[in-house]
Amino acid sequence: xxxxxxxxxxRILAASSAAPLCIRGGGSKDFYGCExxxxxxxxxxxxxxxxxxxxxLVITARCGTPLAEIEAVLAEHGQCLAFEPPRFAENxxxxxxVAAGLSGPRRVSAGAVRDxxxxxxxxxxxxxxxxxxxQVMKNVAGYDVSRxxxxxxxxxxxxxxxxxxxxxxxxxxxxxxxxxxxxVALDKLNQWAAQPLPIVASAWQDGMLSVRxxxxxxxxxxxxxxxxxxxxxxxxxAAFWDGLRDQHASFFAGMxxxxxxxxxxxxxxxxxxxxxxxxxxxxRWLHSDAAPATIRAAAASVGGSATLFRAxxxxxxxxxxxxxxxxxxxNLQRRLKQIFDPxxxxxxxxxxxxx
Amino acid sequence: MxxxxxxxxxxxxxxxxALLARLLPLLPxxxxxxxxxxxxxxxxxxxxxxxxxxxxxxxxxxxxxxxxVLRVCHVLQVPVVVRGAGTGLSGGATPVAAGVVLxxxxxMRIIExxxxxxxxxxxxxxxxxxxxxxxxxxxxYYAPDPSSQIACTIGGxxxxxxxxxxxxxxxxxxxxxxxLRVALIDGEVIEIGTHAxxxxxxxxxxxxxxxxxxxxxxxxxxxxxxxxxxxxxxxxASFDDVTQAGNAVAxxxxxxxxxxxxxxxxxxxxxxxxxxxxAGYDLSATAILLAESDGTEQEVAExxxxxxxxxxxxxxxxxxVSRSDAERLKFxxxxxxxxPAVGRLTPDYLCMDGTIPRKHIAHVLTxxxxxxxxxxxxxxxxxxxxxxxxxxxxxxxxxxxxxLDRATALGAAILELxxxxxxxxxxxxxxxxxxxxQMCLQFxxxxxxxxxxxxxxxxxxxxxxxxxxxxxxRHCSEYRLTGSAR
Ligand SMILES: Cc1cc2nc3c(=O)[nH]c(=O)nc-3n(C[C@H](O)[C@H](O)[C@H](O)COP(=O)(O)OP(=O)(O)OC[C@H]3O[C@@H](n4cnc5c(N)ncnc54)[C@H](O)[C@@H]3O)c2cc1C
Numbered sequence: 001x002x003x004x005x006x007x008x009x010x011r012i013l014a015a016s017s018a019a020p021l022c023i024r025g026g027g028s029k030d031f032y033g034c035e036x037x038x039x040x041x042x043x044x045x046x047x048x049x050x051x052x053x054x055x056x057l058v059i060t061a062r063c064g065t066p067l068a069e070i071e072a073v074l075a076e077h078g079q080c081l082a083f084e085p086p087r088f089a090e091n092x093x094x095x096x097x098v099a100a101g102l103s104g105p106r107r108v109s110a111g112a113v114r115d116x117x118x119x120x121x122x123x124x125x126x127x128x129x130x131x132x133x134x135q136v137m138k139n140v141a142g143y144d145v146s147r148x149x150x151x152x153x154x155x156x157x158x159x160x161x162x163x164x165x166x167x168x169x170x171x172x173x174x175x176x177x178x179x180x181x182x183x184v185a186l187d188k189l190n191q192w193a194a195q196p197l198p199i200v201a202s203a204w205q206d207g208m209l210s211v212r213x214x215x216x217x218x219x220x221x222x223x224x225x226x227x228x229x230x231x232x233x234x235x236x237x238a239a240f241w242d243g244l245r246d247q248h249a250s251f252f253a254g255m256x257x258x259x260x261x262x263x264x265x266x267x268x269x270x271x272x273x274x275x276x277x278x279x280x281x282x283x284r285w286l287h288s289d290a291a292p293a294t295i296r297a298a299a300a301s302v303g304g305s306a307t308l309f310r311a312x313x314x315x316x317x318x319x320x321x322x323x324x325x326x327x328x329x330x331n332l333q334r335r336l337k338q339i340f341d342p343x344x345x346x347x348x349x350x351x352x353x354x355x
Numbered sequence: 356m357x358x359x360x361x362x363x364x365x366x367x368x369x370x371x372x373a374l375l376a377r378l379l380p381l382l383p384x385x386x387x388x389x390x391x392x393x394x395x396x397x398x399x400x401x402x403x404x405x406x407x408x409x410x411x412x413x414x415x416x417x418x419x420x421x422x423x424v425l426r427v428c429h430v431l432q433v434p435v436v437v438r439g440a441g442t443g444l445s446g447g448a449t450p451v452a453a454g455v456v457l458x459x460x461x462x463m464r465i466i467e468x469x470x471x472x473x474x475x476x477x478x479x480x481x482x483x484x485x486x487x488x489x490x491x492x493x494x495x496y497y498a499p500d501p502s503s504q505i506a507c508t509i510g511g512x513x514x515x516x517x518x519x520x521x522x523x524x525x526x527x528x529x530x531x532x533x534x535l536r537v538a539l540i541d542g543e544v545i546e547i548g549t550h551a552x553x554x555x556x557x558x559x560x561x562x563x564x565x566x567x568x569x570x571x572x573x574x575x576x577x578x579x580x581x582x583x584x585x586x587x588x589x590x591x592a593s594f595d596d597v598t599q600a601g602n603a604v605a606x607x608x609x610x611x612x613x614x615x616x617x618x619x620x621x622x623x624x625x626x627x628x629x630x631x632x633x634a635g636y637d638l639s640a641t642a643i644l645l646a647e648s649d650g651t652e653q654e655v656a657e658x659x660x661x662x663x664x665x666x667x668x669x670x671x672x673x674x675x676v677s678r679s680d681a682e683r684l685k686f687x688x689x690x691x692x693x694x695p696a697v698g699r700l701t702p703d704y705l706c707m708d709g710t711i712p713r714k715h716i717a718h719v720l721t722x723x724x725x726x727x728x729x730x731x732x733x734x735x736x737x738x739x740x741x742x743x744x745x746x747x748x749x750x751x752x753x754x755x756x757x758x759l760d761r762a763t764a765l766g767a768a769i770l771e772l773x774x775x776x777x778x779x780x781x782x783x784x785x786x787x788x789x790x791x792x793q794m795c796l797q798f799x800x801x802x803x804x805x806x807x808x809x810x811x812x813x814x815x816x817x818x819x820x821x822x823x824x825x826x827x828x829r830h831c832s833e834y835r836l837t838g839s840a841r
Binding site: 053054055056057078101107108111112114115124128130131132134135136137138139140141142143144145147148150151152156167168169171190191193194195196197198215216217218219221222223261262263264265279282283303304305307322323325326328329330332333335336338339340351352 | 469471473493494518522527543545549550552555559562565566582583584585609611612613657658711712713714741742777778779780783784786790794797798799802805806811813824825
């Protein structure tokens with residue numbers, strides 16, 4: 001439990017557009033986004049759970065608090081971060097998790113990081129402390145700036161504190177597996193999702209669909225009956241889903257790795273390479289040597305987008321990590337950046353060259 | 356506003372005439388109202404204490420017309436107030452005197468329902484309930500269900516980030532919108548969000564939702580549809596003590612249950628509602644909790660048993676579990692009609708909307724009662740207990756002596772109380788004009804400046820819904836001078 005606000009503030013005051021800052025928590029996501037630029041500004045020592053009352057369903061922590069610590073505290077009270085932020089390494093922090101805006105397997109049913117952010121305290125580009133949102137479940141006072149921080153990759157400000165909604169851990173879980181080709185899996189997943197079934201996550205790879213159920217015991221038992229498939233041994237399921245969440249599963253090794261975020265009903269995308277599909281079909285990981293422009297066009301043609309998730313720096317530098325934005329949207333984003341970081345000192349270029 | 360700041364009346368009149376001349380050819384017959392009699396129905400929204408006649412009301416029926424109207428207003432620098440159904444409770448749709456009301460009431464088309472993708476693409480004037488009705492044959496519904504859902508529009512819901520009795524489990528508007536098509540004040544149309552679960556760049560969707568019609572005009576929304584649960588059941592629990600009822604709310608959550616709905620009504624609210632809908636509410640109870648469970652049959656049986664047990668141990672004197680869907684709807688009918696029911700008892704009422712940490716429910720209710728007595732007014736409480744979102748209804752008669760002033764003062768005191776216990780001045784109704792001053796209480800000057808920056812990023816001239824939601828620095832210094840702020 002340490003408060004590093006003053007030191008962080010001083011570093012921000014000393015920074016300039018010529019000497020920008022590279023904000024970093026545990027560093028487990030250094031690979032994510034575009035090239036890292038600027039002097040390292042580490043937040044890992046700004047730590048501590050500041051408030052947590054299980055009946056309020058909210059936890060407030062300083063940005064450098066390890067995700068592991070937060071999850072352990074929640075687990076003691078039977079609660080969890082339902083969006084399952086990936087833990088690419090042991091030391092990852094809550095600040096990094098929120099700034100990166102990535103969510104794990106349960107995102108499709110539980111919601112994304114942004115859906116759980118209730119409030120933030122930030123230091124802006126002028127080192128001013130600003131608070132948005134709060135610690136309560138519902139809050140519409142002022143524009144919802146705190147949710148915008150999720151996924152902004154530290155380009156809008158330094159997240160000092162974050163309040164996040166937490167949920168009870170499901171009483172029971174089960175995993176079923178089915179042998180089926182991708183097109184059939186897509187069909188099934190979408191049909192199931194339109195029914196009141198306790199399906200919370202799914203993964204398809206190599207002709208095998210895995211479906212995770214969570215909820216009341218009786219509901220799981222009924223769903224297992226109804227869906228059929230092969231019940232995966234309980235001892236093996238946690239490791240399987242964690243492998244996807246934290247990307248330790250062997251599929252994720254190797255580069256380049258693309259992440260395609262598409263409508264769940266988008267048909268099988270005809271691109272060469274290996275695919276792993278999560279989120280009921282809405283997230284498709286791809287190892288492919290196809291031209292980046294081809295991959296981006298394929299995702300766009302079904303109403304989605306392709307992120308170059310892991311790749312060597314040369315490729316990222318040429319094509320960018322994130323799909324280019326239409327000009328009117330880019331202009332709005334530029335103006336938002338101007339408000340919070342007018343001199344461009346926070347993570348310049350980490351998202352887009354213009355931000 | 357001082358005379359020096361507004362243009363001279365004759366100059367004003369010239370501008371008005373010029374505006375009408377430019378707008379008339381853009382709109383269909385009957386699509387431009389300027390006769391005081393015709394525009395009277397638009398002079399206020401659900402916050403009837405504030406009224407103002409605009410220069411005119413535009414009722415376009417195509418997107419091209421909306422864009423054309425915006426362009427003219429932009430060029431002539433005339434303020435625009437967008438309006439859905441006008442059910443807002445914070446004055447978000449209150450007109451601006453020298454401005455245009457842009458009504459989207461004619462945009463009532465559900466463009467597409469895709470049952471496999473579980474989404475609906477709708478025009479902004481589509482009523483909230485109409486979406487669920489259209490999706491019902493497919494076993495789907497639109498989850499956020501404000502009590503005004505028969506009337507309020509999806510455009511208004513997006514602008515206010517509206518909630519409902521089921522949002523503890525199913526989320527607010529912000530959790531249920533995938534994509535928006537938005538016209539900016541200069542007529543440029545942008546699309547934000549996608550039918551995928553996320554899109555690159557800053558989350559502009561989160562910014563637009565809840566922006567109270569100040570950043571852009573919603574032309575189309577893609578909403579998520581949720582599979583209708585197989586069964587739902589509600590238990591109505593009577594308590595003799597508000598503290599016990601408040602603690603029961605926390606106890607349910609501590610037991611690891613997220614009810615589909617968890618609502619509370621105090622005695623005055625129950626009395627008003629029972630006289631209105633005859634749902635068989637317990638009139639002798641000091642507080643009533645309604646707790647709903649939904650899901651599969653087995654799930655509901657399991658959860659309902661657990662909830663009843665918690666309620667009993669928390670001191671509930673009487674429990675009534677709905678035995679049929681008809682009975683369940685009857686229990687809810689009372690809750691959903693609570694505002695109009697209270698409205699029958701009093702010429703006027705103000706509906707407050709603070710959200711507080713659940714643990715302070717009992718304390719805050721007690722304080723509200725004390726404050727009401729100090730202001731010599733009656734208050735009924737009916738609220739989203741699961742979310743800690745209170746709706747004290749302040750009853751008054753605006754035609755009597757200083758009752759409006761006392762009601763406003765009591766409202767302000769309640770908002771201050773919400774902030775004091777770590778909550779917010781508004782959970783779902785928006786700031787509008789009603790609470791614009793109390794924004795100075797909840798946010799620092801720097802934070803308010805950031806909001807003004809966001810506004811300017813979308814609307815540099817400040818033409819969309821001016822004077823709402825974000826106070827000017829002057830507002831705040833005046834507020835502090837009057838001594839309300841600490
Ligand atoms: C009896 C009663 C019960 C209520 N219960 C609830 C409740 O349970 N939960 C809740 O959250 N609210 C509730 N409300 C408040 C209100 O119904 C909601 O705020 C609703 O979303 C307003 O919708 P509307 O169409 O009436 O919008 P309006 O009142 O017309 O407008 C509201 C705001 O939205 C803006 N706006 C409208 N359409 C658009 C558009 N297309 N693009 C951009 N901006 C737009 C307006 O400028 C204004 O700022 C209740 C109101 C009443 C009268």
